[in-house]
Amino acid sequence: MSENLIVPTMADMMAEGKQPEILFWVGSAGSFDDRAKKITRAFVKILNKANVNFAVLGTEESCTGDVAKRAGNEFLFQMQALMNIELLNAYEVKKIVTCDPHSFNCLKNEYPSLGGNYEVVHHTQFIQQLLKEGRINFNKETYKGSRITFHDPCYLGRANNEYQAPREILSQTNAAIVEMKRSKSAALCCGAGGAQMFKEPEKGNMEINVLRTQDALETTPNIIATGCPYCNTMMTDGVKFAHKENEVKVLDIAEIIANAQDL
Amino acid sequence: MSFLDNILFALLLAAGIGYFTINVKKLIRNIKLGQDVDRTDNPSARWKNMTMVALGQSKMVKRPIAGFLHIVVYVGFVIINIEVIEIIIDGLFGTHRVLSFMGGFYDFLIGSFEILALLVLVTVIIFWIRRNVTKIGRFASADLDGKPRNDANYILYFEVVLMTLFLLMNAADFHLQNLGIGHYNQAGSFPISQYIAPVFNGMSEGLVVIIERTAWWLHIAGILVFLNYLYFSKHLHILLAFPNTFYADLNPKGKLNNLQSVTNEVKLMMDPSADPFAAPANPDAVPAKFGASDVQDLNWVQLLNAYSCTECGRCTSSCPANQTGKKLSPRKIMMDTRDRLEEVGRNIDLNKGVFVDDGKSLLNDYITPEELWACTTCNACVEECPINISPLSIIIDMRRYLVMEQSAAPMELNNMMSNIENNGAPWPYNQMDRLNWINE
Numbered sequence: 001m002s003e004n005l006i007v008p009t010m011a012d013m014m015a016e017g018k019q020p021e022i023l024f025w026v027g028s029a030g031s032f033d034d035r036a037k038k039i040t041r042a043f044v045k046i047l048n049k050a051n052v053n054f055a056v057l058g059t060e061e062s063c064t065g066d067v068a069k070r071a072g073n074e075f076l077f078q079m080q081a082l083m084n085i086e087l088l089n090a091y092e093v094k095k096i097v098t099c100d101p102h103s104f105n106c107l108k109n110e111y112p113s114l115g116g117n118y119e120v121v122h123h124t125q126f127i128q129q130l131l132k133e134g135r136i137n138f139n140k141e142t143y144k145g146s147r148i149t150f151h152d153p154c155y156l157g158r159a160n161n162e163y164q165a166p167r168e169i170l171s172q173t174n175a176a177i178v179e180m181k182r183s184k185s186a187a188l189c190c191g192a193g194g195a196q197m198f199k200e201p202e203k204g205n206m207e208i209n210v211l212r213t214q215d216a217l218e219t220t221p222n223i224i225a226t227g228c229p230y231c232n233t234m235m236t237d238g239v240k241f242a243h244k245e246n247e248v249k250v251l252d253i254a255e256i257i258a259n260a261q262d263l
Numbered sequence: 264m265s266f267l268d269n270i271l272f273a274l275l276l277a278a279g280i281g282y283f284t285i286n287v288k289k290l291i292r293n294i295k296l297g298q299d300v301d302r303t304d305n306p307s308a309r310w311k312n313m314t315m316v317a318l319g320q321s322k323m324v325k326r327p328i329a330g331f332l333h334i335v336v337y338v339g340f341v342i343i344n345i346e347v348i349e350i351i352i353d354g355l356f357g358t359h360r361v362l363s364f365m366g367g368f369y370d371f372l373i374g375s376f377e378i379l380a381l382l383v384l385v386t387v388i389i390f391w392i393r394r395n396v397t398k399i400g401r402f403a404s405a406d407l408d409g410k411p412r413n414d415a416n417y418i419l420y421f422e423v424v425l426m427t428l429f430l431l432m433n434a435a436d437f438h439l440q441n442l443g444i445g446h447y448n449q450a451g452s453f454p455i456s457q458y459i460a461p462v463f464n465g466m467s468e469g470l471v472v473i474i475e476r477t478a479w480w481l482h483i484a485g486i487l488v489f490l491n492y493l494y495f496s497k498h499l500h501i502l503l504a505f506p507n508t509f510y511a512d513l514n515p516k517g518k519l520n521n522l523q524s525v526t527n528e529v530k531l532m533m534d535p536s537a538d539p540f541a542a543p544a545n546p547d548a549v550p551a552k553f554g555a556s557d558v559q560d561l562n563w564v565q566l567l568n569a570y571s572c573t574e575c576g577r578c579t580s581s582c583p584a585n586q587t588g589k590k591l592s593p594r595k596i597m598m599d600t601r602d603r604l605e606e607v608g609r610n611i612d613l614n615k616g617v618f619v620d621d622g623k624s625l626l627n628d629y630i631t632p633e634e635l636w637a638c639t640t641c642n643a644c645v646e647e648c649p650i651n652i653s654p655l656s657i658i659i660d661m662r663r664y665l666v667m668e669q670s671a672a673p674m675e676l677n678n679m680m681s682n683i684e685n686n687g688a689p690w691p692y693n694q695m696d697r698l699n700w701i702n703e
Binding site: 005007009026028030031032033037040041044056058059061062063065067068069070071072073074075076078079080081082083105109110113114154155158159160161185186188189191192193194195196197198199200201202203204205206207208211212 | 514515516517518519521522525526528529530532533553554581583584586587588589590591633636637638639640641642643645646659661662663664665666667672673675676678679680683684687688689690692694695696697698699700701703
């Protein structure tokens with residue numbers, strides 16, 4: 001599948017003397033994780049469709065350091081942060097969008113006191129804005145008759161109080177939007193945060209993602225929507241654990257919109 | 264007329280308030296063992312937080328049943344204690360219901376106190392049943408085994424006794440007022456205790472006076488004992504919820520602080536003109552410790568958090584790690600922090616004002632790395648806390664110590680961190696491949 005995605009880099013843009021409207025921070029998961037790369041591509045499709053003047057850092061991008069910080073390695077976090085800030089400031093970046101709530105939180109809240117001041121938005125907020133401004137459209141019939149439940153990523157929801165943007169996007173799909181018994185500020189974590197994604201869980205009697213997937217499956221959805229590459233992995237694994245992978249899809253909000261575009 | 268009663272009362276009052284003051288000073292000293300952190304910014308948001316969250320109980324009602332019951336006891340407690348002002352004046356000057364000159368308003372007050380006292384009694388009994396009979400999960404938890412569970416029940420017993428004494432005292436007073444005995448002038452209205460008063464019918468006046476006086480004395484003595492019990496109890500939250508919500512972190516919950524000591528070092532490392540062999544500006548300065556292994560490494564707000572925690576367990580019941588059987592319990596993090604802080608405080612008391620190393624620390628002796636590594640930093644505990652305590656900030660500070668001072672991260676995390684150092688991603692992929700997704 002090789003649709004022509006138009007993905008300029010900051011370096012290209014600078015060479016041409018141009019300044020993009022917004023930087024798309026792809027993030028490590030979005031760059032390397034096979035599942036998350038699909039989300040990245042879906043989001044770029046939307047950006048291309050809406051003719052957004054954006055760029056990526058490409059091979060100059062490096063980990064935000066978020067996961068190191070949550071693991072307790074403040075040194076490594078600040079090394080990464082200061083390097084990234086130097087680069088972002090050199091490119092005179094003003095606005096950043098990212099599909100990863102962890103990068104979103106880190107860039108938005110933890111970079112400013114180290115000298116990195118940007119307007120940072122999550123891709124669900126950005127897509128909502130594009131829809132509102134009429135810059136993108138999608139086929140409203142695509143999800144008619146299906147049931148979608150949204151799993152709130154901790155770093156979008158509780159961490160930054162954004163519960164509405166993803167829901168407002170979903171509300172335009174004509175699907176039935178069903179809430180889990182624990183949602184919004186009471187949502188249960190998928191189990192990946194705080195560097196858990198990169199380690200074996202501590203000893204317990206069940207996996208967090210299995211428990212959270214139970215919450216989601218109780219709503220008998222066709223689609224579990226997420227807005228985070230790590231949540232996506234955890235929920236996908238949870239659905240497989242419940243042997244429901246043929247009935248229930250786990251999709252990012254960007255994919256839900258991109259798939260419904262007649263591209 | 265004998266002034267013995269009044270002198271005795273003054274002594275009791277002085278002892279009760281005096282001992283409490285001594286302990287409050289210790290409490291403040293212990294909290295000040297923490298590191299400095301500035302929480303004076305944005306005072307209007309802080310006042311608002313305190314008004315909404317502590318005074319207005321806005322987060323309590325997120326669990327409606329417990330929230331409603333708590334508000335009954337809270338309102339009852341605050342309002343009934345207005346009566347203590349009168350009791351103190353009566354006690355010191357030998358008057359009877361000195362505020363009764365307010366007439367109808369006084370009747371209204373006493374009547375309200377009585378109704379609230381009955382409501383508190385009923386509610387406290389429901390609380391006791393929730394803890395001891397229906398055993399709601401967060402109260403049945405092993406976190407509370409031993410002293411904490413007893414503490415919770417003692418508080419309930421105290422409240423039952425105080426409310427009963429209050430009503431009994433009023434009932435006897437009402438009975439004596441109706442008989443027109445001595446200085447028992449007609450004052451107050453007694454919508455509840457009037458139904459208790461008939462038990463005194465047929466008793467001698469002298470006996471009823473003794474019952475009235477006994478209930479009165481035990482009631483005020485009970486209040487003073489309860490006041491002094493606070494320092495040793497989770498019940499401190501009735502006072503500390505206010506400063507705790509005032510000084511709580513106002514930032515978005517996802518924001519962790521950036522350690523300034525680390526920034527200084529990293530900037531020095533990244534500065535090409537820095538002289539690596541330069542003598543430190545202040546060679547005698549103790550190098551900053553990264554993260555926290557003991558209570559003195561935490562900041563004073565975290566220590567205030569520990570004293571303010573009333574062990575309700577909403578944090579633990581919402582914790583994803585705890586729900587899936589991991590050892591982590593955010594409530595236990597707070598209880599451990601307080602227990603260790605009190606141990607350090609006792610050590611200071613015994614050693615004439617200085618802490619003598621006791622070979623123990625918050626890390627390992629109280630909180631194990633296994634608990635710390637189970638956290639997903641999801642902020643559910645912080646969101647749930649009815650008085651804005653942050654167990655997460657303590658977990659992160661202790662992880663920082665484990666990783667930066669002891670290099671004691673789990674192996675997989677060390678691999679992840681080496682990957683970030685080597686190739687700028689938590690996985691071992693080459694940074695030059697970051698754009699490969701475009702053509703896949």
